[in-house]
Amino acid sequence: MCSFSPSGASVRETGASLATHQRSLGDPSLTYPLSPPLTRGCPRTSTDDLAYPLEVGYDHERLDPRLFEQEPGPDIARWAPLLPPLHAPTLGEGGTPLLDLGDGLHLKDESRNPTWSHKDRLNRVTVSAALAEGAPGVVVASSGNHGASAAAYAARAGLRAVVLTSAGSPPAVQDFARAYGATVLSVPVEERWPLLREIVDRLGYHPVSNQTVTHTGHPYGPEGYKTIAYELFLQLGRVPAAVFSPTGYAELLYGVWKGFTELRLLGLTRDVPRMFACEPAAGGPHARALAAGAPAAIVELGPTQAYGIAGPVGGHRGVRAVRDSGGEAVLVTDDEMRAAQRRLARLGVWQELSGAAGLAGYRKLARAFDGPVVCVATSSGFKDVGVGTRSYPARAGLTARDVAALLEQDA
Known part of the structure; x- marks a missing residue:
């Protein structure tokens, strides 16, 4: 079957x-x-x-x-x-x-x-655990892949997601997680894990990232x-x-x-x-x-x-x-x-x-x-980091000779 x-x-x-x-x-x-x-x-x-x-x-x-x-x-x-x-x-x-x-x-x-x-392989499994435990959502401390992936799998499963990230994480990655409907919060590094534990203990959210000293x-x-x-x-x-x-x-x-x-x-x-x-x-x-x-x-x-x-x-x-x-x-x-x-x-x-x-x-x-x-x-x-932040102005008057020189330079 x-x-x-x-x-x-x-x-x-x-x-x-x-x-x-x-x-x-x-x-x-x-x-x-x-x-x-x-x-x-x-x-x-x-x-x-x-x-x-x-x-x-x-x-x-x-x-x-x-x-x-x-x-x-x-x-x-x-x-x-x-x-x-x-x-x-x-x-x-x-x-x-x-x-x-x-x-x-x-x-x-x-x-x-x-x-x-x-991270999608991990979050298919951990979001499944959240569903099995009857949690209203998942919470993750992440500045990148883990947060976006958890948000996507939570959305697919009909759960809420809270992503605790740092202000220094790439804006595009934060937008990535927000696109799935996650609540994304930039939090000072020293506050991220205490807040995560509080969300677990008080709001009943299922943690899909670390909570321990090691x-x-x-x-x-x-x-x-x-x-x-x-x-x-x-x-x-x-x-x-x-x-x-x-x-x-x-x-x-x-x-x-x-x-x-x-x-x-x-x-x-x-x-x-x-x-x-x-x-x-x-x-x-x-x-x-x-x-x-x-x-x-x-x-x-x-x-x-x-x-x-x-x-x-x-x-x-x-x-x-x-x-x-x-x-x-x-x-x-x-x-x-x-x-x-x-x-x-x-x-x-x-x-x-x-x-x-x-x-x-x-x-x-x-x-x-x-x-x-x-x-x-x-x-x-x-x-x-930095992807999408540079601009490339138009270059007028280029000839095939100019392009050939650029190709030689990049070879």
């Missing part, structure tokens, strides 16, 4: 969610009921200085083996047995292209999602990112040797890693990729934690234009994914990200600066791998 997504792509129904519980990453022996989602971290292992996130556990023995016989395509409901229950309607997220850049290097272009970023986020969120691993497995016909991912809070990094570990658990592969967390050199909390052997870290953040992944707060998920996979954290400068961004644009893919961090990390490491390498590119260049 098949259902159909808004894009018209057929989605095989392979059963309902097999999610059974939440499990602490601070102590995997500690489990909790699947509902309600514990959005403030594990209550038994977290402290005032360190919060441990939770993940979702599944009854893998009941999985229909035909699940991985399908072609990757839009609507992550095709992976429903390995996701928390999906109550929110789809906008056609997932099924993004894998571009062959040559010499064994591939680009997973997540800017092809409905709101032009990877990052925990929503326990269901990274489950949506597992679908990238499933798609890569089918698109490549194997598991990649390495994955380079732009990394802020590392939900994406961890979700992709967990997806590959599930493929191994299910007996579909014996291999898993090495995961590389590509962070702005202006911060790098996961690099700091890994170097110190700590479960998570908070650092001082310097200036960077990569606002989508810039933050002083790390979390345990990213540390686990890098450490357990034998990967590394790679610190990339804005100049290195700009060079990668220009390279992708010359290949026909326009990414915001943060979205090019994966390729920047791969180029910086300059290491050979025994198998294909995937760089995840997360978000459209339309969301970059």
Whole structure:
């Protein structure tokens, strides 16, 4: 039996969610009921200085083996047995292209999602949780992709959305979220998370972003990112040797890693990729934690234009994914990200600066791998700082010779 997504792509129904519980990453022996989602971290292992996130556990023995016989395509409901229950309607997220850049290097272009970023996979899952919990709406602290995506999925589900952003976020991105009917408020950074918690506690809104001292986020969120691993497995016909991912809070990094570990658990592969967390050199909390052997870290953040992944707060998920996979954290400068961004644009893919961090990390490491390498590119260049603010006055009297000279200059 098949259902159909808004894009018209057929989605095989392979059963309902097999999610059974939440499990602490601070102590995997500690489990909790699947509902309600514990959005403030594990209550038994977290402290005032360190919060441990939770993940979702599944009854893998009941999985229909035909699940991985399908072609990757839009609507992550095709992976429903390995996701928390999906109550929110789809906008056609997932099924993004894998571009062959040559010499064994591939680009997973997540800017092809409905709101032009990877966050759509997460918000299909977290907005579903909001519906399941009977919340009147969702609230998110975000200066970019997360806020716009949450607003879109909330609108599609008939929920209100409150987006707490910073005055320095790109005006076009704020307009993006407002277009979906969200209430968008510019709030000083130090006030954003206290206000978010107050909205959760007093107004009953469901939080789809972090509330804790080190990052925990929503326990269901990274489950949506597992679908990238499933798609890569089918698109490549194997598991990649390495994955380079732009990394802020590392939900994406961890979700992709967990997806590959599930493929191994299910007996579909014996291999898993090495995961590389590509962070702005202006911060790098996961690099700091890994170097110190700590479960998570908070650092001082310097200036960077990569606002989508810039933050002083790390979390345990990213540390686990890098450490357990034998990967590394790679610190990339804005100049290195700009060079990668220009390279992708010359290949026909326009990414915001943060979205090019994966390729920047791969180029910086300059290491050979025994198998294909995937760089995840997360978000459209339309969301970059300063886009649309420049003007280009008309130039009268140009000749073909003038154009030829300009072409030579740009070559």
